């Protein structure tokens with residue numbers, strides 16, 4: 513289990529100081545892009561970016577099942593734009609963990625020839641700052657700790673295994689599909705609600721557009 517306190521403190525500090533300054537060492541001159549809210553007309557470009565970044569396998573991911581039929585939080589969907597071109601996108605989705613409301617971050621994607629410029633971190637920082645301002649308490653995701661720890665994410669603690677229990681460790685969070693527990697990460701956005709309190713099954717907080725199993729809209 514990863515120790516919680518220092519990283520939560522670090523996250524809060526980054527949120528209050530502006531994480532982009534802290535987490536990206538890229539010179540200001542390189543940053544020709546700006547971040548703004550996603551607009552409806554961005555959707556086809558965002559879809560193409562995600563298709564290129566994640567491939568067809570994205571539909572089979574447990575995280576995708578939590579987005580199925582759900583619209584992303586409009587106020588927490590951001591794009592990075594440069595010279596009128598889409599460079600990256602991040603979205604957040606409403607979920608319930610156990611009986612606690614949370615957000616799930618993802619997909620986060622940056623155009624392949626634009627990576628390493630700080631766009632991904634900046635998109636997340638903007639999203640986390642806005643989520644905090646809107647009163648959200650927790651953000652979870654499935655991803656690589658070395659990357660997401662840069663903006664304060666840490667591994668969700670593993671559940672205690674019963675005495676004599678066998679098999680791999682399980683996360684305190686249960687996704688609707690197989691997920692490597694080491695990649696289940698979270699961040700608490702306010703002091704009063706520590707990440708340790710989060711646990712249980714992860715499910716969609718709402719369904720906006722019911723679909724059949726084959727993806728067709730329900731009449």
Ligand SMILES: CC(C)(COP(=O)(O)OP(=O)(O)OC[C@H]1O[C@@H](n2cnc3c(N)ncnc32)[C@H](O)[C@@H]1OP(=O)(O)O)[C@@H](O)C(=O)NCCC(=O)NCCS
Pocket residue numbers: 565566620621622623626627628629630631632633634654655656658659
């Ligand atoms: C992951 C992704 C969003 C990062 O975007 P980006 O704009 O290149 O990220 P940033 O420029 O903000 O950060 C780059 C830094 O993070 C590091 N990094 C990127 N992905 C990483 C990963 N998976 N694990 C560890 N470090 C990673 C880079 O090596 C780089 O390090 P440096 O600053 O020391 O040079 C981008 O690579 C991407 O779109 N990948 C394909 C989609 C994807 O995998 N999304 C994440 C799903 S979990």
